[in-house]
Amino acid sequence: MLITKKEYKSVGEYLYSGELENGLKIFVIPKQGYNSQYAVFGTHYGGAMRRFAIDGETIDTPAGVAHFLEHKMFDMPDGSNALTTLSENGADANAFTSSDLTCYHFSCTEHFEENLRILLQFVSTPYYTPETVQKEQGIIAQEIQMGDDSPGRQVYYDLLSLLYAHHPIKDAVVGTVESIAEITDQTLYHCHRVFYAPSNMVLCVEGDVNPERVFEIANEVLGSERKSIPQADFGEKESDLPLAPYKERQMPVGMPEFLIGEKISNGAKDTEEPDGKSILLQRLTAGLALRLLAGASSSFYTRLYADGVLTRDFDVEIDYAVGTATMIIGGQSPDPEKVLQELLSEVDRIREKGFNKAYFSRTRKAMIGGQLRGLEDFDGTCVSLLADAFDGFCTLDVIELLPQISRQACEQWIADTFKPEKLAMAVIRPLTEE
Amino acid sequence: MKQTRTEILPGVHLNHIQTDKFKIAVMSISMLAQLDRENASMNALIPFVLRRGTAHYGDIEKISNRFDELYCANIDPIVRRVGEIQCIGLMASYPEDKYLPEGEAVAQDTIDLLCEMLINPATRGGLLIKNYVESERKKLADIIRSRINEKGSYAITRCIEEMCCFEDYSVGRFGSAEDCEAIRYKKLTQQYHTLLETAPIEIFYCGSQPSKTIAHWLKDALCTMPRGEINYEIGTDVRMNSVEDEPRIYTETLDVTQGRLVIGFRLGECMEDPDKAALSMFNTIYGAGVTSKLFVNVREKLQLCYYASSSADSHKGLLFATAGIDFDRFEEAKNEMLHQLDEIRNGNITDEEMAYARKGICSDLASMQDSQTAMESYTISNILDGWVVTPEEYMELVQDVTKEDVMAIANSVVCDMIYFLRGEETEDSENTVCIKEEEPSC
Numbered sequence: 073m074l075i076t077k078k079e080y081k082s083v084g085e086y087l088y089s090g091e092l093e094n095g096l097k098i099f100v101i102p103k104q105g106y107n108s109q110y111a112v113f114g115t116h117y118g119g120a121m122r123r124f125a126i127d128g129e130t131i132d133t134p135a136g137v138a139h140f141l142e143h144k145m146f147d148m149p150d151g152s153n154a155l156t157t158l159s160e161n162g163a164d165a166n167a168f169t170s171s172d173l174t175c176y177h178f179s180c181t182e183h184f185e186e187n188l189r190i191l192l193q194f195v196s197t198p199y200y201t202p203e204t205v206q207k208e209q210g211i212i213a214q215e216i217q218m219g220d221d222s223p224g225r226q227v228y229y230d231l232l233s234l235l236y237a238h239h240p241i242k243d244a245v246v247g248t249v250e251s252i253a254e255i256t257d258q259t260l261y262h263c264h265r266v267f268y269a270p271s272n273m274v275l276c277v278e279g280d281v282n283p284e285r286v287f288e289i290a291n292e293v294l295g296s297e298r299k300s301i302p303q304a305d306f307g308e309k310e311s312d313l314p315l316a317p318y319k320e321r322q323m324p325v326g327m328p329e330f331l332i333g334e335k336i337s338n339g340a341k342d343t344e345e346p347d348g349k350s351i352l353l354q355r356l357t358a359g360l361a362l363r364l365l366a367g368a369s370s371s372f373y374t375r376l377y378a379d380g381v382l383t384r385d386f387d388v389e390i391d392y393a394v395g396t397a398t399m400i401i402g403g404q405s406p407d408p409e410k411v412l413q414e415l416l417s418e419v420d421r422i423r424e425k426g427f428n429k430a431y432f433s434r435t436r437k438a439m440i441g442g443q444l445r446g447l448e449d450f451d452g453t454c455v456s457l458l459a460d461a462f463d464g465f466c467t468l469d470v471i472e473l474l475p476q477i478s479r480q481a482c483e484q485w486i487a488d489t490f491k492p493e494k495l496a497m498a499v500i501r502p503l504t505e506e
Numbered sequence: 507m508k509q510t511r512t513e514i515l516p517g518v519h520l521n522h523i524q525t526d527k528f529k530i531a532v533m534s535i536s537m538l539a540q541l542d543r544e545n546a547s548m549n550a551l552i553p554f555v556l557r558r559g560t561a562h563y564g565d566i567e568k569i570s571n572r573f574d575e576l577y578c579a580n581i582d583p584i585v586r587r588v589g590e591i592q593c594i595g596l597m598a599s600y601p602e603d604k605y606l607p608e609g610e611a612v613a614q615d616t617i618d619l620l621c622e623m624l625i626n627p628a629t630r631g632g633l634l635i636k637n638y639v640e641s642e643r644k645k646l647a648d649i650i651r652s653r654i655n656e657k658g659s660y661a662i663t664r665c666i667e668e669m670c671c672f673e674d675y676s677v678g679r680f681g682s683a684e685d686c687e688a689i690r691y692k693k694l695t696q697q698y699h700t701l702l703e704t705a706p707i708e709i710f711y712c713g714s715q716p717s718k719t720i721a722h723w724l725k726d727a728l729c730t731m732p733r734g735e736i737n738y739e740i741g742t743d744v745r746m747n748s749v750e751d752e753p754r755i756y757t758e759t760l761d762v763t764q765g766r767l768v769i770g771f772r773l774g775e776c777m778e779d780p781d782k783a784a785l786s787m788f789n790t791i792y793g794a795g796v797t798s799k800l801f802v803n804v805r806e807k808l809q810l811c812y813y814a815s816s817s818a819d820s821h822k823g824l825l826f827a828t829a830g831i832d833f834d835r836f837e838e839a840k841n842e843m844l845h846q847l848d849e850i851r852n853g854n855i856t857d858e859e860m861a862y863a864r865k866g867i868c869s870d871l872a873s874m875q876d877s878q879t880a881m882e883s884y885t886i887s888n889i890l891d892g893w894v895v896t897p898e899e900y901m902e903l904v905q906d907v908t909k910e911d912v913m914a915i916a917n918s919v920v921c922d923m924i925y926f927l928r929g930e931e932t933e934d935s936e937n938t939v940c941i942k943e944e945e946p947s948c
Contacts, residue, residue: 083529083605105527108873159796160858162865164873181872182865207809214812217764218830221657324761326652369570378566380641383648404652434574441578444529444601450876503761 073287080468083447087468088283093296095271099457099466100283103450109184109279110450113195114175116274116462117267119245120394121172121304126266130305134254135240136212136247137263139169143208144260145176147199154194163187171241172394173459174267179450184281185289192275192293198264200257213249223325223500230321230498231331231400235314238307241396269299274461276454306394310335314496322503327383329500331402332412336390336489338397348465353473355392358399358489361482362388364427364435365418366401372418381410392463399489408499419490422483432479439474507875509885509896514721515728517736518707521885522717529605531713532878533617533720534584535624536595536886537705540740541587541674547681548689548697549594551639551646553583555694556596558638559628560619572619576612577601581620586883587679588890589742589821593708594701596623597882602714613715614723621727625702634698639691647683654760657927658813661766662826665925668756669770673745675822703734710885712878744777744823748922757926764812766927767839769827774918777823782893783903784911789818790863791912792850793827797862799846804829810839821891825919833928840924850916855909867904871897 075090088100119139123132145167146155158165163180176195180187219225229244236242246252277286312335336358366372366388376382386403405411446452456467510522539549563569573579579600586593600616628635654660663678670676680686711720753769773785793800793816804814814829827847831839849855874880875897888894895903 082607106876108876155796159866160862162869164795164866164869179873181869210809211805211812214764214830214832218657218812220763223655325655326650327648329655369567369574371567374565374567374570378641380644383645385652404648406648431571434571438574438578440607441576441601444605445578445599448528448530 073291075283075287080471083444083471085447085468087466089466090287092270092287092291092294093298094294095269095298096290096294097274097461098287098290099274099276099454099461100281100286101278101453102281102283103279106280107181108179108450109181109277109281110177110179110454111188111191111275111277112175112177112451112454112458113191113275114173114273114455114458115267116172116272117174117263118170118172118394119243119247120240120306121267122240123305123307124266124302125305126302127300131262133259133263134247135243135251136245137255137259138174138267139246140208140212140252140255141260141263142167142169142174142176143212144200144204145195145198147204148194148197149199154190158187158190161187161190165191169245170393171245172462175455175458177451177454184279185285188277188286188289189293192290196268196270196294198261198268200260202257205255205257205260209252209255212246212252216244216246216249216252219244219246223323223329226321226323227329227331227402227498227500230319230500231333231496232398234316234319234496234498235333235335235398236310236396237315239310239396240306241394266302269301270294271298272301274458276457278450278454304394312494314494317496318499320499320501323500325500325502327404327406327502328408329402329404330408330411330497331400332415332495332497333398333400334489334494334496336397336399338392338395348463349469349473351463352460352465352469353476355390356470356473357477357481358390358485360436360439360477361485362390362399363439364432364482365422365486366415367435369435369438372414376411376414381405381407381414408497412495412497416490416492419486422486426483427479429479432482436474436477440471443471443474510717512717512721514709514725515731516733517705518709518728518733520709520711520717520721520724521889522720523712523881524714524716525712526714528713528878529602530599530878531602531613531711531715532597532599532882533620533709533711533713534595534597534882534886535620536584536586536593536708536710537701538708538740538890539592539594539701539705541590541592541677541679543674543677543681543685545697546592546677546679547646547685548694549592549701550585550680551643551686551689551694552698552701553585553594553596554642554646555634555638556623556627557581557583558642559635560622561626561628562622563619564628576616576619577606577610579612579616579619581623585679586886587675588887589819590674591740591742591890592679593886593890596620597879599878604714613713617720617723618727621724625728625731633695634691636691639689639694643686643689646680647686650678650680650683650686657760657762657764657766658828658830661768661925661927662828664758664927665756665768665770665826665923666824668925669749669754669923670824672749673743675742699732703732704737706736706738706740708886708889710882712881742821745772746774746777746823748772748920753921754923755926756923757928759928759930762927762929765831765833765836765929767829767831767836767843768925769840769843769921770923770925771825771827772920772922773818773820773823773825773915774920776915776918780820780823781907781911781915782820783900784907784915785818785820786867787860787863787904787907788850788912788915789816789825790866791855791859792816792847792916795866797859797866799849799859800827800829800843803846804839804842808838808842810835810842814843821887836926836928844921847916847919851913853909853913855912860909860912864904864907868901871901
């Protein structure tokens with residue numbers, strides 16, 4: 073078991089990383105002087121991975137299995153519930169499922185090693201019965217309904233269904249009341265066997281811990297057998313264009329919520345032999361370019377904010393998941409059409425004039441400060457390390473790569489990416505009186 | 507981590523924690539005012555207007571650029587309601603100098619900018635800029651109206667508005683959208699000056715600089731702040747009993763697919779001499795976390811809902827139990843939630859439940875010390891209660907809480923309102939009010 077220790081001198085952090093014989097990747101950031109320890113154990117399996125091939129066989133599953141599994145993983149064969157056990161031990165535990173990840177995590181201030189064992193143990197112990205599955209269908213149906221009442225979630229899926237024709241990323245991770253009704257204990261056993269092999273998983277820990285002990289414990293609990301990794305199938309490549317440019321619906325909201333989006337390059341396709349660092353550099357360039365264009369200090373945002381067209385609730389981001397990359401810009405606005413129109417004129421202006429030099433260097437400084445800020449968040453740092461490990465790079469390398477990004481590369485990214493015909497917009501409007 | 511508290515200017519206290527633990531330093535400045543309907547929206551609007559421009563950085567773009575130059579420093583408005591005290595101010599955070607490229611330093615510059623934003627805003631003819639006031643009041647009114655977007659928190663807010671309709675607590679931290687839209691810039695400038703002159707001010711700092719340095723920087727940067735007679739006559743009026751003998755029932759309909767049930771209680775006579783440690787034990791056993799009675803029984807055993815939890819406000823003496831349920835399971839859920847409270851009243855509390863609650867609370871208090879913003883809100887909240895205990899002392903108090911203490915709290919609790927947010931196709935009770943966009947006032 074080889075553990076690599078890397079120092080990130082400028083930010084005063086060390087990262088211990090390595091891979092067990094069973095294929096599990098482990099990352100540990102020791103933090104002296106902190107009371108809490110955080111651990112996240114996650115599998116490369118999420119709501120969009122409904123069709124997959126393993127050992128030569130292709131399998132289709134109903135929507136919502138990954139999330140359903142997440143709910144049922146806490147049940148243990150002795151009748152106990154791991155969430156309760158961890159909680160009884162003073163740990164604050166939870167789990168979440170995204171389109172390509174299922175993560176189980178806890179934070180605690182005592183009994184870290186014991187809690188880590190419980191975490192590793194319960195996530196690798198499948199136990200489902202027809203009765204417990206049926207019971208959970210009721211609880212998840214309530215969760216689905218709760219999501220139906222959330223404008224933020226509705227506008228997000230409306231946008232994705234404008235952008236993606238068939239890629240399962242466009243469907244809700246939780247599934248539908250109908251699709252989860254098809255799930256049986258056997259579906260869960262099968263998907264657990266396929267996706268919860270250590271070779272398909274990552275463990276990240278941050279806090280005042282001994283890194284070697286984390287590796288030892290994981291090795292003890294999980295065994296050394298290395299299993300094959302499933303290949304998810306997302307169907308044919310999607311066109312660059314959206315299905316339709318616009319969709320709106322009405323809900324009880326205070327003011328319109330909107331998202332503008334576009335399918336963009338995920339960084340991996342653009343290099344002949346993509347290595348982790350080149351993908352990361354490409355993603356950082358995209359992130360910085362987008363921040364320069366429409367971030368909190370951009371003339372685009374500050375002008376529209378001053379004019380009352382944008383509010384404090386406004387965000388720009390790129391979501392990378394299951395081989396897709398989606399640029400998403402949005403928030404609340406009394407006039408979403410105006411935002412879109414202004415965005416396009418801003419892009420034209422950048423195409424013509426580029427970014428101001430001083431503005432570029434200020435924004436890059438802010439990115440450096442932002443990285444420091446991010447490091448205070450154990451949860452965010454560990455989940456990024458975990459997600460990025462599946463994409464083949466390390467989040468902390470950002471610190472070294474940031475100074476390498478050039479203004480020209482950002483300008484080029486804007487020019488290449490923004491095409492009016494590729495953009496789509498979803499809007500939720502307040503209910504109108506009948 | 508040692509915390510000190512010193513009065514650095516008349517009625518201005520610096521609460522200071524020195525530590526090298528974090529990469530970021532945090533400083534907040536809060537002005538304290540009595541929460542009332544007349545001034546709530548004006549007070550709430552002030553920090554948003556201050557954030558728009560200062561004498562040196564006259565507009566939002568210049569301020570944002572300054573933040574970037576200071577390596578992603580940030581200053582955000584604070585508007586809080588702690589009991590019936592409104593805390594209005596600004597919170598800054600910025601990277602510690604030692605993590606910046608050699609020769610770079612932002613600490614003092616950021617604190618200067620924070621102070622300038624508080625006492626030296628962009629003005630025209632001595633008045634806050636009309637355009638900024640009008641733009642921010644519209645945005646604040648929109649924030650207030652957008653409460654409806656998150657149905658869970660909306661239901662709790664509505665329950666408070668109805669349950670406490672005769673108390674200032676119901677005003678909410680931002681006041682109302684209508685009051686907000688009626689604010690004029692001249693009047694707002696007056697109110698801003700009044701606050702600056704008379705409000706007690708609490709400053710919180712957590713970072714690597716010693717208190718002497720911070721006090722020195724602050725005194726310099728705030729030396730032109732006008733201070734008059736400080737208004738210490740602020741506080742929270744605690745109502746012990748329910749408004750009517752029987753709990754009031756209030757149903758509201760909205761286009762939702764999931765019902766939201768909120769049961770509002772008065773903490774009752776235990777508020778005569780509140781025992782915060784016992785209160786947090788009681789609330790944890792009743793409805794905080796996965797070992798709580800509400801989670802275990804209402805969600806897990808009876809599968810009535812996706813979530814069920816409780817929260818207590820120890821300043822105002824209120825407790826809210828809430829769940830997301832199917833419309834037709836209202837009675838069942840309500841009865842079970844009340845039944846679980848009765849269980850505590852009758853002493854049906856296991857040793858395990860006591861132990862889990864103790865562990866959970868102590869773990870929260872320990873991990874709070876890893877978060878500067880959590881320590882900030884703990885500090886401000888304790889100061890306003892006049893109850894200054896360190897997290898370590900709090901943990902000791904939690905160890906001493908007995909089952910009888912928890913029962914005593916449960917027996918003091920009185921149900922005052924049952925609020926239900928449900929979907930539209932209903933021919934329900936006479937209390938039903940149909941709400942579309944506007945929220946009714948009491």
